[in-house]
Amino acid sequence: xxxxxxxxxxxxxxxxxxxxxxxxxxxxxxxxxxxxxxxxxxxxxxxxxxxxxxxxxxxxxxxxxxxxxxxxxxxxxxxxxxxxxxxxxxxxxxxxxxxxxxxxxxxxxxxxxxxxxxxxxxxxxxxxxxxxxxxxxxxxxxxxxxxxxxxxxxxxxxxxxxxxxxxxxxxxxxxxxxxxxxxxxxxxxxxxxxxxxxxxxxxxxxxxxxxxxxxxxxxxxxxxxxxxxxxxxxxxxxxx
Amino acid sequence: xxxxxxxxxxxxxxxxxxxxxxxxxxxxxxxxxxxxxxxxxxxxxxxxxxxxxxxxxxxxxxxxxxxxxxxxxxxxxxxxxxxxxxxxxxxxxxxxxxxxxxxxxxxxxxxxxxxxxxxxxxxxxxxxxxxxxxxxxxxxxxxxxxxxxxxxxxxxxxxxxxxxxxxxxxxxxxxxxxxxxxxxxxxxxxxxxxxxxxxxxxxxxxxxxxxxxxxxxxxxxxxxxxxxxxxxxxxxxxxxxxxxxxxxxxxxxxxxxxxx
Numbered sequence: 001x002x003x004x005x006x007x008x009x010x011x012x013x014x015x016x017x018x019x020x021x022x023x024x025x026x027x028x029x030x031x032x033x034x035x036x037x038x039x040x041x042x043x044x045x046x047x048x049x050x051x052x053x054x055x056x057x058x059x060x061x062x063x064x065x066x067x068x069x070x071x072x073x074x075x076x077x078x079x080x081x082x083x084x085x086x087x088x089x090x091x092x093x094x095x096x097x098x099x100x101x102x103x104x105x106x107x108x109x110x111x112x113x114x115x116x117x118x119x120x121x122x123x124x125x126x127x128x129x130x131x132x133x134x135x136x137x138x139x140x141x142x143x144x145x146x147x148x149x150x151x152x153x154x155x156x157x158x159x160x161x162x163x164x165x166x167x168x169x170x171x172x173x174x175x176x177x178x179x180x181x182x183x184x185x186x187x188x189x190x191x192x193x194x195x196x197x198x199x200x201x202x203x204x205x206x207x208x209x210x211x212x213x214x215x216x217x218x219x220x221x222x223x224x225x226x227x228x229x230x231x232x233x234x235x236x237x238x239x240x
Numbered sequence: 241x242x243x244x245x246x247x248x249x250x251x252x253x254x255x256x257x258x259x260x261x262x263x264x265x266x267x268x269x270x271x272x273x274x275x276x277x278x279x280x281x282x283x284x285x286x287x288x289x290x291x292x293x294x295x296x297x298x299x300x301x302x303x304x305x306x307x308x309x310x311x312x313x314x315x316x317x318x319x320x321x322x323x324x325x326x327x328x329x330x331x332x333x334x335x336x337x338x339x340x341x342x343x344x345x346x347x348x349x350x351x352x353x354x355x356x357x358x359x360x361x362x363x364x365x366x367x368x369x370x371x372x373x374x375x376x377x378x379x380x381x382x383x384x385x386x387x388x389x390x391x392x393x394x395x396x397x398x399x400x401x402x403x404x405x406x407x408x409x410x411x412x413x414x415x416x417x418x419x420x421x422x423x424x425x426x427x428x429x430x431x432x433x434x435x436x437x438x439x440x441x442x443x444x445x446x447x448x449x450x451x452x453x454x455x456x457x458x459x460x461x462x463x464x465x466x467x468x469x470x471x472x473x474x475x476x477x478x479x480x481x482x483x484x485x486x487x488x489x490x491x492x493x494x495x496x497x498x499x500x
Contacts, residue, residue, distance in 0.1 A: 140336035147290055147330040148350035148412060149322045158349060162340045239394040240339040 032201060032209045039197035040216050042111070043183045046193070050118040050179060057119060058126025062134070065127060083124040089185045092117045096189045114186040118179070125175055133168040134160070137240075166235040173228040177221050241304065243268040243447055244416055249288055249298035251281075258284045259295070260471040266416070266464065269445035273458035273479075276468035277494060282451045285468070286420050289449070290330045302327045302415055319357070329414030333421040335401045337393040337408070344389040347376040347408045354412075376411055383407045383437050399430030403437055410441075417441070419450045435461075455498050459483045467491045 064076035083091070096113040099105040108116070137160050145155030187196040198213040242265035251259040258281045266272050274282045287293040289300060291308070300308040307324040316324070337346050351372045355361055361368060380386055383403040393401055402422055409417055419438065423431040435457050441448065442461050452458050458465060458479065465482040467475045467490075475488040486492045 138334075138336070140332055140334055141338070143292055144332065144336035144338070145350075146292065147325065147328070148408070149326045150350060150353055151318065151322075154353050158353065159338050166340075238339045238392050 032206075032212065035197045035200070036194055036209065036213060036216055039192055039194035039213075040220075042191060043180070043193045043216075043220075046111070046115060046118065046183045046186065046191075047180055049115055050122055051176070053115075053119040054122040054126055057123035059130055061123055061127035062130035065131060066134070080124045080127060083121055084128075088117070088121050088182060089188055091121060092185060092188055110186075110189050110191045113189060114191050118182070122175065122179060126172070129168050129171045129175065130164070132171075133164045136167055137163055162235075163240045166238075166240060169228065169232050169235065173225070176224055176228070180221050180224065181217060242266055243303055244449075245301040246289070247299045247301075249285065249295045249300070251284055251288055251293060251295045258471055259288070262298070262468075262473060264466060264473065264476065266447065266449065269447055270463040271442050271448045271450065271461055272464045272466065273462040274449065274451045274466045274468060275453070275455065275458055275482075275494070276474075280468040281471045282468050283420055286330070286418050286449065286451055290328045290418055291325055292330075322354070326412050327415045329409035329412060329417040331402070331405050331409050331417065331419045331422050333424050335393075335398070335405045335425075337401055337404055339393050342390050342392050343380060343385060343396075343404050344373070344376060346393070346404055347380055347411050348372055350408070351376070351411055376407075379407045379411050380404070382410075382440075384433075397430060398426045399433045402426065402430075402434045406434075406437055406441075410446075416447045416449060419448065419452070421451055421453065423452070423454060455483070455495070467494065469494070 061076060061080065064072060065080060067073045067076070092114055095117040096108065096110065100107050107113070141159055141163070142155055145159045150158070183193055184195040186193055187199075190196070194213045194216050195210070198210040201207075201209040244266040246262060246264050249259055249262040250257075262281075262285055264272075274285065276282050284293060288295040288298075288308075295308065295310060297310045298308070299306060299310065302324075306312070307327060338349065341349060352369065355368050355372060358368065377386065377389070380389060383406055385400060385403055385407070388396060388400060388404075393404070396404065406417075406422075422438070423434050426434060431454065435454065438448070438450065438457075439461055450458065450462070460479075462479045465476065465479050466473050467482060467486075467488065469488075469490045475482060475486065475491050482491070483495065486495055
């Protein structure tokens with residue numbers, strides 16, 4: 001009795017596996033994967049370009065928010081408040097539709113609008129991380145530089161910067177990982193990133209490609225985590 | 241003529257009057273110790289002399305040249321500011337070495353940056369850099385750390401770090417080298433090795449101003465001692481005068497607390 005039962009179960013398990021394989025093959029697993037890779041390309045492009053522009057821009061914003069000239073400091077702090085205080089998805093819509101609605105300008109290309117929004121948004125977050133990092137550098141480092149006759153810029157670039165980078169790698173890593181996932185928001189203006197691609201299969205009655213997109217994010221963030229860990233290790237040769 | 245002339249230095253932080261008019265002078269090649277309890281204004285005085293703080297009033301003259309004058313309205317150029325700054329070296333209580341550079345680079349960095357302003361830098365870059373390295377190696381050798389050239393500050397003891405800091409300050413050939421409680425962060429053993437370096441400098445006639453709580457050391461190494469209390473100089477003189485026959489009552493109390 002038990003034996004037959006087991007055999008029945010075994011048969012049904014292998015049936016299930018066979019069915020699943022057929023389902024995957026028939027529902028063109030490879031086609032889906034290919035489409036998602038297409039989406040991944042857009043995601044990676046957005047990720048890389050956002051970092052490329054927002055990392056330096058964030059430093060400039062940081063200097064602005066620490067500026068001794070009060071009006072400028074307040075303007076910068078207000079911008080940071082607005083950008084950090086409102087949903088990124090809304091910001092994407094505003095950047096994409098806003099200029100057209102307000103001034104009747106032509107719409108920006110979708111990807112450009114998304115990129116501009118991300119650069120501004122992330123630069124504001126980065127500026128606060130830089131600010132925290134700069135404030136955590138002991139004053140003695142600046143003073144040592146000063147009594148050795150260095151200019152303010154030399155003290156920053158030669159003494160403070162690398163210590164700053166070392167200190168901000170962990171919080172920056174957090175932001176990088178959030179950025180990978182935030183790229184999914186650009187589908188509100190129909191930029192074809194991974195989620196959009198995955199979702200497009202729902203029309204064809206396939207739900208699983210949407211969930212399958214998670215694998216792409218997990219692998220991407222996994223590699224990113226490894227890279228950040230490697231970078232952190234590289235800076236381990238000194239303590240500050 | 242004295243190498244350093246300090247006149248009527250006053251400094252307040254908000255309502256707190258930290259320095260209430262400091263006057264003194266120091267001869268070339270002499271060692272001046274500044275003693276006094278915490279909060280008496282010793283460190284602030286040193287910071288005013290090294291331009292880390294700007295005094296409210298007063299004037300500082302080094303080697304016959306005015307480097308600070310609260311009355312002056314002349315705007316100094318970057319180059320002039322740097323020249324004035326470099327007349328004074330400063331060694332900090334907390335060393336403040338640059339953690340990402342090894343010993344040699346810590347000592348060379350400021351010199352390399354200064355060299356970039358030289359007119360002949362582009363033409364003789366290799367030569368100039370080689371010179372800087374040779375000079376730095378010699379100075380590190382003189383503080384007894386030639387076997388630590390490639391080590392990073394985190395790999396050194398506190399005493400070694402402070403000796404690197406001294407080398408770093410010396411490398412810029414300051415007219416006067418100031419020490420702000422150079423051994424306060426060190427245990428007695430490490431204190432000894434740092435004080436030995438300072439003594440060695442004294443025998444080579446380096447002009448120095450030392451803010452310290454090491455009374456025995458101050459007595460031994462100084463040519464001149466200043467006792468400060470509550471933002472004023474209460475007593476000054478030779479170490480014998482100040483330590484052996486103090487006149488001022490506060491100074492007597494202060495020294496008494498060390499004998500207990």
